[in-house]
Amino acid sequence: MFRSILLWLSRNKTLRTTAIRWGFARRAARRFVAGETIDDAIATIRELNAQGITATLDHLGENVETLDDARRATDDYVKVLDAIGISGLQSHVSVKLTALGLDLGDDVCRANVARIVAKAKEVGTRVRIDMESVEYTDRTLAIYRDLAREYGNVGIVIQSYLYRSEADIAALCLEGAHVRLCKGAYKESPTHAFPKKADVDASYVRLMKMLLSANVRAKGTRGALATHDVKMIDATRQFAADEQVPRDEFEFQMLNGIRRDLQQKLAADGYAVRVYVPYGTEWYPYFMRRLAERPANVWFIASNLFRK
Ligand SMILES: Cc1cc2nc3c(=O)[nH]c(=O)nc-3n(C[C@H](O)[C@H](O)[C@H](O)COP(=O)(O)OP(=O)(O)OC[C@H]3O[C@@H](n4cnc5c(N)ncnc54)[C@H](O)[C@@H]3O)c2cc1C
Numbered sequence: 001m002f003r004s005i006l007l008w009l010s011r012n013k014t015l016r017t018t019a020i021r022w023g024f025a026r027r028a029a030r031r032f033v034a035g036e037t038i039d040d041a042i043a044t045i046r047e048l049n050a051q052g053i054t055a056t057l058d059h060l061g062e063n064v065e066t067l068d069d070a071r072r073a074t075d076d077y078v079k080v081l082d083a084i085g086i087s088g089l090q091s092h093v094s095v096k097l098t099a100l101g102l103d104l105g106d107d108v109c110r111a112n113v114a115r116i117v118a119k120a121k122e123v124g125t126r127v128r129i130d131m132e133s134v135e136y137t138d139r140t141l142a143i144y145r146d147l148a149r150e151y152g153n154v155g156i157v158i159q160s161y162l163y164r165s166e167a168d169i170a171a172l173c174l175e176g177a178h179v180r181l182c183k184g185a186y187k188e189s190p191t192h193a194f195p196k197k198a199d200v201d202a203s204y205v206r207l208m209k210m211l212l213s214a215n216v217r218a219k220g221t222r223g224a225l226a227t228h229d230v231k232m233i234d235a236t237r238q239f240a241a242d243e244q245v246p247r248d249e250f251e252f253q254m255l256n257g258i259r260r261d262l263q264q265k266l267a268a269d270g271y272a273v274r275v276y277v278p279y280g281t282e283w284y285p286y287f288m289r290r291l292a293e294r295p296a297n298v299w300f301i302a303s304n305l306f307r308k
Pocket residue numbers: 129130131132157159182183184185186226227228229230253254255258259275276289290291293294297
């Protein structure tokens with residue numbers, strides 16, 4: 001119930017425009033967000049790389065309503081890719097299509113993402129297309145496939161809470177896709193998504209095994225297991241050991257500011273670990289989804305407020 005309220009609030013436009021002005025909320029968001037500028041983001045990647053952990057950089061923003069905003073978000077990605085290229089740091093970028101104009105039309109959005117993917121190729125890195133709520137899934141997959149065919153250096157995300165994901169992964173496995181598997185962060189109805197956590201988790205393990213199986217890896221498919229759930233991580237480690245999956249043929253991914261201890265432990269154990277690093281001023285919906293995943297975060301933040 002509380003999770004649903006937080007997810008509903010994450011889509012509230014009035015709160016979105018007011019919350020970003022509250023100094024307290026900004027400070028609370030810093031637990032998950034690297035900062036507001038490219039320099040903040042680069043500093044965070046540098047720290048991660050020094051610990052043997054790679055990054056994927058997300059310029060915060062979603063559901064832009066004007067072509068100018070979509071172009072500005074695209075320009076920001078091009079700038080940050082230049083900064084990654086110059087710094088020599090190990091980082092991909094992650095993009096949300098609604099930040100790049102998906103609500104304004106597929107062609108506009110595709111052209112913006114193509115600019116980012118071409119720039120990433122020029123500086124020798126990759127782009128991951130995040131998956132948003134289910135009304136965008138088909139269009140997101142179509143744009144991904146189009147760009148993957150043309151450029152190659154693009155990956156996609158699949159959410160284990162959706163019933164359709166098994167069929168989506170089966171198709172992507174045949175295409176040699178780079179797939180990030182996550183549980184899913186949006187509020188979806190039981191028409192589209194498993195309502196019970198146990199089913200979402202069982203689906204996660206099933207899809208992880210599909211992505212890491214030998215015949216699928218032979219086609220060039222690569223799985224990125226994005227989760228902080230120790231049960232999912234242990235299931236992956238076990239499957240990878242049983243199937244002798246080479247360590248450079250899959251990776252673990254986690255969010256900035258969540259389970260740093262686990263990120264460092266996996267890296268120290270020799271696994272490839274990548275951390276998702278969001279930065280920018282449009283942190284409100286991202287921050288609210290992180291609170292919804294673990295409502296205890298709300299009490300933690302509230303107790304800090306009252307202590308001050
Ligand atoms: C790298 C990465 C990229 C992602 N990309 C997408 C995407 O494109 N689309 C999408 O829908 N979702 C995305 N997500 C979010 C994902 O779908 C889940 O909502 C999120 O990862 C929480 O699920 P979990 O697998 O960690 O498991 P859960 O069962 O939710 O959590 C397991 C444990 O992890 C810890 N934990 C989890 N979340 C938090 C938190 N917010 N604060 C503190 N501790 C926490 C807790 O200890 C919890 O008990 C991404 C997640 C990661 C890690």
